Amino acid sequence: MLRTAVIGTGYLGRFHAQKYVQLPDNELIGVVDIDKERGGKVADECRTRFFVDYRELFGKVDAVSIAVPTCHHYQVALDCLQAGVHILIEKPICDNTEHSRRLVNLAREKSLIMQVGFLERFNPVLSDIRPMVQAPRFIESHRLAGFKPRSMDINVIMDIMIHDLDIVLDLVDSPISQIAANGASVLSRSVDIAQARLSFASGCVANITASRISENSKRKMRIFQQDACLSIDFQNFSVKQYFKGKGEQYPGVPSIEHKAFSYVDSDSLKREIADFIHCVRFRKTPRVCGESGHRALEVATRISDIIAGAEQ
The missing domain is CATH 3.30.360.10 (Dihydrodipicolinate Reductase; domain 2)
Structure with a gap:
């Protein structure tokens, strides 16, 4: 059973959390948000734990969705990859190509799955x-x-x-x-x-x-x-x-x-997250890998x- 979490519970993050709960082969360990009221509501809806600091997840999860504002993508993703956590990061992958290239290279070095959230x-x-x-x-x-x-x-x-x-x-x-x-x-x-x-x-x-x-x-x-x-x-x-x-x-x-x-x-977001879970479990290359996200950003x-x- 894969241990999962969602970092960021805004408009998209809330939907991510809901889909993880609906899908098999994973357990939603928790959701994270700096807004305690918003994050707490999503945690209650999904019957999971709420965290204020995403770094509290390290050691407790195998894979996460990152749905924070774009300006925070790089730091959150970097910390997750360095902690050995697989990531599904919402588009755009980062706010600049230097950062996105670093993330792609780090994921490759650590043999971690990095999927970019191009829902279409x-x-x-x-x-x-x-x-x-x-x-x-x-x-x-x-x-x-x-x-x-x-x-x-x-x-x-x-x-x-x-x-x-x-x-x-x-x-x-x-x-x-x-x-x-x-x-x-x-x-x-x-x-x-x-x-x-x-x-x-x-x-x-x-x-x-x-x-x-x-x-x-x-x-x-x-x-x-x-x-x-x-x-x-x-x-x-x-x-x-x-x-x-x-x-x-x-x-x-x-x-x-x-x-x-x-x-x-057929619920594209559910299919996207199911693909992420499958890729992590079986070490498959995602349909939209980090390299694809980097190229689109370029x-x-x-x-x-x-x-x-x-x-x-």
Whole structure:
């Protein structure tokens, strides 16, 4: 039986704790938060212990979820890894790439599992269409959300766009040759809406738009490849696959046919944490390992720097 805990019981941390309780093969030893009232409530809900200092967990747990504000990710993760604890760390992995590289290297040196919380990777839509993606040529994504004050410690690139950066980097097996980006601060002190254009050595181009000040939410991506297109709706768990038909819609122009797929929400967070538990128990490489989290952060940082430079 794996001994687990959750560090940080805010919006996401509370959900992490609930999922650990629901999953087999682990015992939730406790939850941690500097806010005694908030942490105590989550501990009561999950019928576990409450701790104010995460270092009290060392020697009592095998693996933890880290769901503290991004600015604290590095120190908490560093202490956990040095104590021999496996970690599932919420995205972004850290607030700078120097720190994320140190964590990735330390986890490797100590043979510890380090998983990064990119929830969309466990969306049943993405899991199913992955084999359909072959040598993409053009990708277009839109991830739009309403304003939420809880994420103001990071910009929209680190907060929202990084999900699609992670997906695109996983789908396109090629180095980035060029990045162009622009963005604007609207309601907060940091960038709230941004667009990035990634050009890859393979010739693939990805246009990625993210906003956290939209009236309506949207999480869609279109992937164009030779003779086919995939239109993905992550929010409504649906996919349309378009491809050339055998007939002609106009003389010399092939007809377009499509197949539609729909999925049931299977609780992506529960699947993510179940994968983490499985990887720790059987020493398997996570679907989203520390190296993947570091790479996504590298690209997100480059985009942020380009936008910051344009604003000066």
